[in-house]
Amino acid sequence: MTIDDRPVGTVWTFAEEDYRYGIGPLRIRLDRVLAGSPLQHDGDLWYEVEGVEMSDQGLVVGPRRVTVRASRLPTIRR
Template identity: 80%
Template sequence: MTIDDRPAGTIWTFAEEDYRYGIGPLRLRIERVMSTPVQQDGDLWYEVEGVEVSDQGRVVGPRRATVRASRLPTMRRGA
């Protein structure tokens, strides 16, 4: 499944070890994924922008984070 196949407003949850920097899981409605990954600690990471949502569903606010590439949803290209 790709981001394009998910309903608008899908919230992705990332474990603490799969994003930089924060404590605990990150719940994020992804709005933008930067196109160039960064190599860190032997893995690829992407900077993402979106809206952070609490575990109770409350909007926390805008958030930028660096997320492990293998944990990001696949995106359709050229569509």
């Protein structure tokens, strides 16, 4: 699946409680949502995503695969 409705290179910020696992906000340029295997946790739906983590100064940290709360993800298309 690919991300819809945002220009290429958009950096998304997820609060600590909206992704697993890490400390503090996560800034990531989303590339893919792995929608084929959603997870249930604490009554919520979560998806694994792939992208490039960015620092708060806009520098590339590196590739990242992380699980994000579905309700916080942008609109996606297949």
